[in-house]
Amino acid sequence: MSNILIPTMSAGQILSSDGTSRIASPTGTSGQFLVADSTNSSGLSWSSFAQTGAIKQIYRTAVTATTSSVEITNISSKPREIYVDVWATSVSGSAATTSNLQVTFNQDSTSNAYSSKGFHIRSTAPVIGSYEFNNTASIILANNTQTVVLWNSGGPTYIQMRIHNASSTSQHKVCTVMARKAESSGSFTWGMANWRNTNAITSIKLDFSGVGGITAGSVVSVYGGTV
Secondary structure, eight states: OTTOOOOOOOTTOEEEESSSSEEEEOOOOTTOEEEEOTTSTTSEEEEOOOOTTOOEEEEEEEOSSOBSEEEEOOOTTOOSEEEEEEEESOBSSSBOSSOOEEEEETTOOOTTSEEEEEEEEETTEEEEEEEEEEEESSEEEOBGGGTBOOOBSSSOEEEEEEEETTTOSSSOEEEEEEEEEOSSSOEEEEEEEEEOOOSOOOOEEEEOGGGTOBOTTOEEEEEEEOO
16 A cells, blocks of 8 residues: 555545546535536535425524514525414513514515404314404504404414415415414414515514514524425
8 A cells, every 4th residue: 555646635535536546536515415426537526415496494593582573684595485483482571462473574564565364263262353454564463452362471382474475576475374372271373464565575574572572482483495
């Protein structure tokens, strides 16, 4: 082995051959993997995992102190479908005042931009209330004027909003919402919402000020994809 000439090496390089001479294949970037590549003289190359059509995380924040709003900006990948997950450990206020979670897209808060409709059920009763808001400045998820209180000082709440056709520039944006609150009696909320705008969604704002904000330990995650 003493007569083998080894090129000058650096961290992560791999010794290969072109069939005649030994070649030090350069280091790839973080997260890449090594693949066979007949177009390269070394027979090797580094590649990144293709996520075509996959749902991937594009945003995540863990709340460390009471937060009244979370805004996700620069959604530059323009995913066709966007999923917003909210895991709220609790809310700051003791109960909802006039509204619960409110959602806006692309900082659009015009008075006739959104509509939302849904219902709320509990294990102790069938549908205990429904809500409908038209020509509003945001998507409103639950409201205690109709006895639909999704957020209060009880157990943690999980919400998932699915935004359909988020990247479309010719269609209004339709959303479906599911929420589940962990409490002794159990509760479930389901709804649909519409943003009357044909722009692609590039930012999302979640406003929790109607319940005094979400508390430390809450997590907001956003996923996007082409499926």
